[in-house]
Amino acid sequence: MNxxxxxxxxxxxxYRYDIALSYAKENEELVDAVYHYLKAENITAFFxxxxxxxxxxxxxxxxxxxxxxxxxEAEYAALFVTKDYVAKKVPMEEAKIAFSKHSGDGKVxxxxxxxxxxxxxxxxxxxxxxxxxxxxxxxxxxxxxxxxLDRQSEQxxxxxxxxxxxxxxxxxxxxxxxxxFSINELNMGKRxx
Numbered sequence: 001m002n003x004x005x006x007x008x009x010x011x012x013x014x015y016r017y018d019i020a021l022s023y024a025k026e027n028e029e030l031v032d033a034v035y036h037y038l039k040a041e042n043i044t045a046f047f048x049x050x051x052x053x054x055x056x057x058x059x060x061x062x063x064x065x066x067x068x069x070x071x072x073e074a075e076y077a078a079l080f081v082t083k084d085y086v087a088k089k090v091p092m093e094e095a096k097i098a099f100s101k102h103s104g105d106g107k108v109x110x111x112x113x114x115x116x117x118x119x120x121x122x123x124x125x126x127x128x129x130x131x132x133x134x135x136x137x138x139x140x141x142x143x144x145x146x147x148x149l150d151r152q153s154e155q156x157x158x159x160x161x162x163x164x165x166x167x168x169x170x171x172x173x174x175x176x177x178x179x180x181f182s183i184n185e186l187n188m189g190k191r192x193x
Contacts, residue, residue: 018147020046020074022094024084027113030136031080037140043147046074066090070097076107078143083116095122109146111139 023031035047046069077098085091098108110130133139
């Protein structure tokens with residue numbers, strides 16, 4: 001699927017954003033890099049400090065804007081989870097909104113940057129994919145490939161067998177997470193561990 005079709009598909013689905021990025025302020029630099037990688041892949045991402053988001057946030061009730069973005073306007077949500085993330089009210093509200101919208105459809109993607117988990121009352125690690133990485137390019141690749149593969153699988157019948165899981169992809173129960181990292185390895189060549 002080429003980049004233009006990817007964007008057209010998103011527009012046809014009536015989502016303003018392919019993905020919304022939720023993070024604690026302490027991780028803004030890392031998330032900024034992920035945002036730029038996603039943008040280079042023609043994936044529309046909501047990132048609060050971006051010029052596009054600042055235009056939307058300017059002069060408005062930011063809480064209402066975040067609720068609308070994470071609850072209605074973004075098809076996916078990436079949660080950049082750290083000890084700071086789980087300790088702060090706003091990121092946890094964004095996570096709750098995203099999980100309540102998607103209720104187990106796999107479109108909320110936690111990314112554990114420092115190993116701190118989300119509270120089990122919010123997130124069941126046995127029913128949703130999550131990734132463990134702090135590499136901006138790898139995270140962006142995982143997210144972009146996840147979105148693309150989900151959209152491709154909506155158009156084609158599901159494969160009978162899943163590939164073997166990868167080292168930094170967790171909980172691949174009956175979903176495409178294992179495929180995502182395998183494609184990432186093929187596209188970028190074998191990583192140096």
